[in-house]
Amino acid sequence: MSMPVVTDDYRELAHQSLARPLSEAERALMSALLQVFAKGNHDFALAVASLNDNNVARPSGAPGPWSLAVFEEELQRINRALDEAYAQDGYGA
Numbered sequence: 570m571s572m573p574v575v576t577d578d579y580r581e582l583a584h585q586s587l588a589r590p591l592s593e594a595e596r597a598l599m600s601a602l603l604q605v606f607a608k609g610n611h612d613f614a615l616a617v618a619s620l621n622d623n624n625v626a627r628p629s630g631a632p633g634p635w636s637l638a639v640f641e642e643e644l645q646r647i648n649r650a651l652d653e654a655y656a657q658d659g660y661g662a
Contacts, residue, residue, distance in 0.1 A: 588655035594628040595647060601625045613637060 601623055602633070605616045614633065620635040623646075627643055 587651060587656045589651065592628060594626055594630070597625055598628055598643070598647075613640060616640070 573657075580624050598620075601620055602616060603638055605619045608649060610616065614637060617635045620640070625635070627633075627639065629646055631639075633639070
């Protein structure tokens with residue numbers, strides 16, 4: 570398994586472990602959310618608006634705009650996929 574590219578965004582999450590590298594779309598979502606939250610915005614509605622304003626693609630590849638429901642679904646899908654990878658491969662991608 571290849572190691573993920575280490576970026577400043579990954580360094581921000583240095584104490585989190587992954588059982589697989591994040592996809593390019595997952596990294597784009599992570600970066601976009603870190604930018605929103607770094608400004609002190611912790612309202613998910615503002616995060617969703619920013620994702621739409623910045624044309625951040627859904628990591629699932631599904632078309633359409635972001636909404637709070639879509640945001641929740643995407644995060645749940647990513648968490649399930651990471652949990653499955655951890656269950657299969659264990660600690661440390």
